[in-house]
Amino acid sequence: MTGIMNISSVATHQIGLVFGKFYPLHCGHIYLIEKAASQVDELHILLGCEQNRDLKLFQDSHMPRQPGVEDRFLWLQKTFKNRHNVHTHVLDEAGIASYPNGWQDWSDRVKSILDKHHVVPSVIFTSEPQDVEHYKHYFQTAVKLIDADRDFVNISATKIRQQPYDNWHFIAQKARPFFIKRIAIIGRSEFSKVPKQLANIYNTEYVGNGYVNYINCSYQDNANLVFNKSDYISMAKLHAERLHAASLSANRVLFTSLDFRTLHHYYQTAFQSSNTILQELEENYPFDLIINETDFDDCDSALSVVEEILKMVEKQLH
């Protein structure tokens, strides 16, 4: 009895495919994938990438940096991490005439990946009506068209590439940290309030210097506190962790009172030498905007400072 059930379930085991560049992954893609996944036993996503095309898409965009294949792969993996019947594969399209001119070579490349993973598709899902007959012809499978008019999620990746910050709520939650603009506003006393104010205005996260806060709380007499070399490294590591954590929930932009270039500069001034950890953080964790108290005149009012900074931030987002 059990054997018979297994044979019949193998015979009806439905395997679906979804193709896409996911450049970047957005809620329309997720809707398509979830609707597809709910109609099959297993869904395989093929993430198409082609170096020159992808670079051109980036150059024609307003994205702050270029997503690599690994970024796009991770967005999919993280988004569908709890969907155990959804699998993602990278499809390198190098050397194939670009869409829609390379259907034969492209479908051969797809089939070689499917063969490698022993995947025999029964249905292809797409929201592109013009591709339906091609898919049927080259893959000899059923094709299901999902929301061709984009009624449910009215967005395209092209629009997001053009205006990522105006289309923020369409960007997949797991892709958003990639797009966060990092802004450091550095200064003392009154000026130190400015990044907190800006975070409130932009309904987003502020990341203070956690290490200094910790030291201030731990020691009563910190008037003559002098940091040693390891303090700077601890400060930098803690700050990188806190920035990363805040970027998971930040809204378009993130404000902080410290960037790694400035921290390294403090270190160099104190010890007359560089530090490799700080150097690496400086290089690998660039900020989009660094504003210093010294960029302003002493006589500038608090209001005029905030207004000036608001203009700079707006430039970053448009």
Ligand SMILES: NC(=O)c1ccc[n+]([C@@H]2O[C@H](COP(=O)([O-])OP(=O)(O)OC[C@H]3O[C@@H](n4cnc5c(N)ncnc54)[C@H](O)[C@@H]3O)[C@@H](O)[C@H]2O)c1
């Ligand atoms: N070289 C060739 O001849 C050839 C032929 C066919 C396909 N391809 C490749 O296949 C891939 C197709 O990618 P794409 O440009 O369609 O990717 P995409 O990332 O823009 O879209 C992925 C899928 O999501 C769907 N989608 C987009 N927005 C949606 C929304 N708002 N609601 C619902 N669904 C939505 C698309 O229709 C598509 O089916 C590319 O890598 C392309 O190169 C190449």
